[in-house]
Amino acid sequence: MRLSCTVNGEKREVENVWEGESLLYVLRERMGLYGSKNACEQGECGSCSVYLDGTLVCSCLVLAGQAEGCEILTVEGLAEDERLHPVQEAFVEAGAVQCGFCTPGFVVATHDLLQRNITPSEAEIREALAGNLCRCTGYEKILDAVRLAAERMAAS
């Protein structure tokens, strides 16, 4: 089937999409957007997190056709031109990235949290990131990055 949607502000149309594939597959294999990662394909790790019409979702659990006509924002769409988003900058500066596989998902989930709540408590941060797994960092640096991003975004 054919799928049309808006991805990171750009209208996209792809042909020959198999009805049973996920939005994650479409983004990576048909659109060449490799930012969203494929790790578990069962909603457990959050590395495929994207916005679907403004809502944070696991793209591996969205059936391709369910995205028809929708607006999708992926990690690739967060930076403005050459300038990283404050959340991305904070992850770099805080050392929240080791192998980097989980990073796109954490960045998108953090972006979603800070959009809703710019002064999150410790518990709120942990709750918001409960659906994202990291095998490298032990999470402390990720939490530092979220706090740093929140501080900077609140100040600006």
Next chain:
Amino acid sequence: MEFLQPATWREALEAKSAHHEAVPIFGGTDVMVEMNFDRRRPGYVLDLTRVPEIQVWERENGKFRVGAGVTYTRIITDLKNELPALAMASRTVGSPQIRNRGTVGGNLGTSSPAGDALPPLYASDAEVELASVEGIRRVPVGEFVTGPKRNVLRREELIWGFIIPEAEGPQQYAKIGTRNAMVIAVCSFGLALHPARRKVGTCIGSAAPTPVRAKEAEEFIEGVLAEGDLWETRGAISEAALRRFGEMVEMSARPISDVRGTAEYRRRAVGVLARRTLSWAWAEYRDGR
């Protein structure tokens, strides 16, 4: 595989009537896991996310009609005061990403004994509304679920929503798992006080082939409350009665041992949850909430 995407409820029912084998999908948090792992390869998938009629809830004569497509996130934000146990249970589901997509309709469709939305529905005597092109029928939730992942939904039917009375007293939901998020319940317990009717509703989750009400325990505690005139006086429930309540809940459980826990642990744990949730709910009641 064919992808069907009706734009109205009527069209959805017609599509299901024309293709009995079509697998409905809403949040996809159960269906997609099965498809991604090739455990399911349906001939037709029926996407319900474009059907506006099932994505709303409304209040009618002290009851709520909640559409099958209302997500956990919306239940938590919209109905936390009106349906506290269901909102509490919704908060324990998966992660933000899962709650943003997953629905009670899908939880009913899956009919897992561990489904977190189910015990609050049982404890408040909710009814499930099943629809086909022929019309709508209402089934008490306890008759809807018939076994592990089995229910009375007919091939030509879709779940339209559920009807649940607005909370008339304190409610609780508690769940045991290995961490605070992203866990399937080892076991769980839902409880609702119905002061106007002098009733206590309960339900055990994940410790029997289906969610089950602890009827004997309900009758026991209703007796204790009536005898001591506790509904009127808002007096304390004795430690002994709380303990006995927990023991009676344990007796209603029919747990199995699996990777998440042993039968013995589950039985013990539901008793503890029952005692705790009752004491929390009763404390709220005593405070006049």
